[in-house]
Amino acid sequence: MKCNIDGVLVRELDRHHDDRGWLTELFRQDELPVESHPVMSYLSMTRPGVARGPHEHRQQTDLFCFAGFSIFKVYFWDNRPDSPTHGHKDVLDVPEGKCVMVRVPPGVVHGYKNVGQADGYVVNAPDRLYAGEGHREPPDEIRHEDDPNSPFRIDD
Numbered sequence: 001m002k003c004n005i006d007g008v009l010v011r012e013l014d015r016h017h018d019d020r021g022w023l024t025e026l027f028r029q030d031e032l033p034v035e036s037h038p039v040m041s042y043l044s045m046t047r048p049g050v051a052r053g054p055h056e057h058r059q060q061t062d063l064f065c066f067a068g069f070s071i072f073k074v075y076f077w078d079n080r081p082d083s084p085t086h087g088h089k090d091v092l093d094v095p096e097g098k099c100v101m102v103r104v105p106p107g108v109v110h111g112y113k114n115v116g117q118a119d120g121y122v123v124n125a126p127d128r129l130y131a132g133e134g135h136r137e138p139p140d141e142i143r144h145e146d147d148p149n150s151p152f153r154i155d156d
Helices: none
Strands: 009-013 014-017 021-023 042-046 051-056 062-066 072-078 088-094 099-104 110-114 120-124
Touching: 042 110, 051 072, 062 072, 062 110, 088 099
Parallel strands: none
Antiparallel strands: 009 099, 014 021, 042 120, 051 110, 062 099, 062 120, 072 088, 072 110
């Protein structure tokens, strides 16, 4: 499983099974560049047929972990003028039953859609606090989904 956008890291995660169930390491500090170490995390649930994004961050790196309870399509557009893959689009299919970690650097427009039949769960552990310390700053995001003329569209 791979994304062809420079700087986007995709890693299938191992599930360690025993008689209690399973456990997956979502990320390890020793496997991530120090500049994108997480500072917070959140869990979201996305209903079947629903998309989140596309949006991008000026400074924030997102670290998404798709938990494998539904099927997701993850969309990427490289919007960084100095990137070797500037202007490229890629789509990643995350199948049901797979746990997948995706690291998205600043300037890469991204979004995802639950294309499965079940509620889908995603953990994000970004390297910046949402809305800054104490929620006192504007969020670091450009919401392309609010622009009807945006070139960044999540296909059905």
